[in-house]
Amino acid sequence: xxxxxxxxxxxxxxxxxxxxxxxxxxxxxxxxxxxxxxxxxxxxxxxxxxxxxxxxxxxxxxxxxxxxxxxxxxxxxxxxxxxxxxxxxxxxxxxxxxxxxxxxxxxxxxxxxxxxxxxxxxxxxxxxxxxxxxxxxxxxxxxxxxxxxxxxxxxxxxxxxxxxxxxxxxxxxxxxx
Amino acid sequence: xxxxxxxxxxxxxxxxxxxxxxxxxxxxxxxxxxxxxxxxxxxxxxxxxxxxxxxxxxxxxxxxxxxxxxxxxxxxxxxxxxxxxxxxxxxxxxxxxxxxxxxxxxxxxxxx
Numbered sequence: 001x002x003x004x005x006x007x008x009x010x011x012x013x014x015x016x017x018x019x020x021x022x023x024x025x026x027x028x029x030x031x032x033x034x035x036x037x038x039x040x041x042x043x044x045x046x047x048x049x050x051x052x053x054x055x056x057x058x059x060x061x062x063x064x065x066x067x068x069x070x071x072x073x074x075x076x077x078x079x080x081x082x083x084x085x086x087x088x089x090x091x092x093x094x095x096x097x098x099x100x101x102x103x104x105x106x107x108x109x110x111x112x113x114x115x116x117x118x119x120x121x122x123x124x125x126x127x128x129x130x131x132x133x134x135x136x137x138x139x140x141x142x143x144x145x146x147x148x149x150x151x152x153x154x155x156x157x158x159x160x161x162x163x164x165x166x167x168x169x170x171x172x173x174x175x176x177x
Numbered sequence: 178x179x180x181x182x183x184x185x186x187x188x189x190x191x192x193x194x195x196x197x198x199x200x201x202x203x204x205x206x207x208x209x210x211x212x213x214x215x216x217x218x219x220x221x222x223x224x225x226x227x228x229x230x231x232x233x234x235x236x237x238x239x240x241x242x243x244x245x246x247x248x249x250x251x252x253x254x255x256x257x258x259x260x261x262x263x264x265x266x267x268x269x270x271x272x273x274x275x276x277x278x279x280x281x282x283x284x285x286x287x288x289x
Binding site (some may be wrong): 019020080108111117132154 | 178179180181183184185186187189190191193194198199200202203205206207209210213216217220222223224225226227228229230231232233234235242243244245246248249250251252253255256257258259260261262263264266267268269270271272273278279280
């Protein structure tokens with residue numbers, strides 16, 4: 001299991017690196033699709049079917065929006081190569097990477113091995129969930145019943161983002177009074 | 178533990194893209210890659226070997242379910258990620274219409 005997930009994650013990393021280095025933006029998007037749809041396979045392997053469905057929809061919508069943006073503008077990558085300006089930049093970058101790796105080590109230390117997780121907080125959610133929420137799907141039960149206010153906040157964010165997109169893309173501005 | 182490290186590597190790849198690329202579309206892709214690595218990491222934490230998907234079918238006896246809490250939180254995060262990506266792309270296309278380029282260093286005369 002861990003080996004299979006590692007192989008898929010390796011493909012995701014390769015796809016991500018190619019997506020960031022492609023000369024053509026359309027091929028960069030196709031490579032980004034590798035990352036997103038591999039995540040769907042990982043979710044299915046990790047016994048999360050709801051997440052897999054949502055991720056398929058979201059990934060497809062994201063790719064469609066990105067392709068629409070690119071077809072309305074340009075496919076060409078900007079010309080200039082990256083310049084390493086000074087030794088200071090490299091030293092700062094290395095220090096930053098070192099700091100991130102250190103905090104990653106600190107964060108990873110108390111975690112269980114993969115597959116050895118013990119449910120602590122979710123125990124109350126699983127216990128008699130069908131009677132409490134009326135939902136056979138525990139994820140739906142947590143999302144819409146135990147943590148319904150989280151979902152309300154999510155809906156607020158979605159609404160705000162839709163308003164923001166409409167405002168930014170509005171062609172005609174209001175006439176000054 | 179190696180999968181956790183690979184998730185971290187994927188996050189670093191996305192961060193590298195955000196910091197070094199000059200094309201705004203590439204920056205959005207980098208942010209999306211960082212999001213994806215975080216989703217993967219959170220779902221990996223909740224995984225239990227040999228457990229079933231958290232759906233009650235009615236005729237299981239003593240099966241163990243995968244932790245539903247990280248899955249619910251990641252479900253919220255995925256939808257919010259879509260919203261932020263759409264917002265960023267809208268701003269990018271607006272900047273392209275004004276400046277004729279996706280190069281972020283050419284966009285240096287921000288007037289009100």
